[in-house]
Amino acid sequence: MAPNFDNTISTREQLRAVLGEPSPRVVSKVIDHIDVHCRGFIAKTPFLLLATADGKGKVDVSPKGDPAGFVQVLDDHTLAIPERLGNRLADSLLNMLERPQVGLLFMIPGKSETLRAGGTARIVQDDWLLEKMAVRGKKPQLATVVTVQRMFFHCAKCVMRSDLWRPEGWPDQDGVPTLAQAIIDHARLSDSVEQVQAGLDESYRDRLY
Structure with missing residues (x-):
């Protein structure tokens, strides 16, 4: 049985009564372009999270990773993310065809601050761009091009609380x-753990690029 909640927040006024209003400095830190600070952060980023939603509002978050600097900054309002080999579900790509709005969270290992971005996306296969994104001589199949509408840096508190980059604070597995x-x-498979693990190992070995 799902838990029952009797005291929910349903209006902006209720929410602000609890949290208060953000300071002018926090509000004004949001910019509408990719400036020199954002470019520098993106150039060192090997991992990001991409948030999308389909036409019915079903939300998905997909991790993307490659050597640092894999996201191409094409100009002050445009960036491109390579689409590497995957499981072919294409959740994010299918969502973008229905609803182009996306959110991005850029992360650098060991760096407690993160960079957030929002904008609209399109899926492209222009060869001049895919060539720039080649790794080990292999081009991505597609690229997601994002027209940036907002960017801002996120403070370190959540990363500090989680001990994300501090090995001695990590939980055991x-x-x-x-x-x-x-x-x-x-998936209700009849395969053994060893069989499935062998398939995963083969994919990790042969299908990274």
């Missing part, structure tokens, strides 16, 4: 299921 076991249970 006892009780965390393997991906192979989760796939077997979720």
Whole structure:
């Protein structure tokens, strides 16, 4: 049975009564372009999270990773993200065809601050761009081009609280299921853990690019 909640927040006024209003400095830190500070952060970013939603509002968040600097800044309002080999579900890409609005969170290992961006996306396959994104001599299949509408840096508090980059603060992994076991249970497979793990290992070895 789902839990029942009797004291929910349903209006902006209720929310602000609890949280208060942001300071003018916080509000004014949001910019509408990719400036020199954002460019510098993106150039060192090897990992980001991409948020999308379909036409019915179903939301998805997809991780993207490559060597640092894999996101191409094309001009002060445009960036491009390579689409590498994956599972072919194409959740984010299909969502963007229905609703182009996206959100991005750029992360640098060891860096507590993050960079957030929002804008509209389109899927392209122009060869001049894909060539620039080649890794190990292999071009991405597609690229997501984002027209940036807002960018701002996010403070370090959540990363500090989580000990995200501090190994001595990491939890042990006892009780965390393997991906192979989760796939077997979720997809109701008759394969053994060893068989599924072998398939994963092969994909990791042969299908990174």
